[in-house]
Amino acid sequence: QQQVKQSPQSLIVQKGGISIINCAYENTAFDYFPWYQQFPGKGPALLIAIRPDVSEKKEGRFTISFNKSAKQFSLHIMDSQPGDSATYFCAATVLGTASKLTFGTGTRLQVTL
């Protein structure tokens, strides 16, 4: 049973466009939602994270939107750049339980010139 569903599996966006990746979760106990970015041959690295007491968090060109009632959250990358081409994973965890992460299946983003 997949507790965090991520879509799309792959995404192609032109330079300067907006990239949108969506995730939905089932476990209402989740209370921390990080996004990780992974480049080929490297481990994932934290990009941005949100707690469910806020509906939006922005860091530079990256924004997380969170809808608690719908149990959905999304990553928006504004002004997408070729250097943003990577695989993105949403994740969720219940704090206080050793921060075990449940990951989505990943979205491979390609930003074209």
Add this chain to the structure above:
Amino acid sequence: NAGVTQTPKFQVLKTGQSMTLQCAQDMNHNSMYWYRQDPGMGLRLIYYSASEGTTDKGEVPNGYNVSRLNKREFSLRLESAAPSQTSVYFCASLLQDYQPQHFGDGTRLSIL
């Protein structure tokens, strides 16, 4: 800073062989984790160690064992490797809640 170091980076095994994957972190983190990454399945937690001296099963522990050797080191052992364990294995560490998990660059393991 080295961060999280995993060894080896690549390994090919034959079915039935055993192997230990090594992980060390130099950030004085309390918790450490082992994940496997397979195409289309994201990362799945194999085992974790919330603190030195403790280990617990994650989502997919079958066929694996772990040892938290000290605060810095957390090893993953395959006792009798199977082709289904062909994967990329990532080790991660965490200081405390609300902090990012720091990942190593992975061990790419193929079992023939």
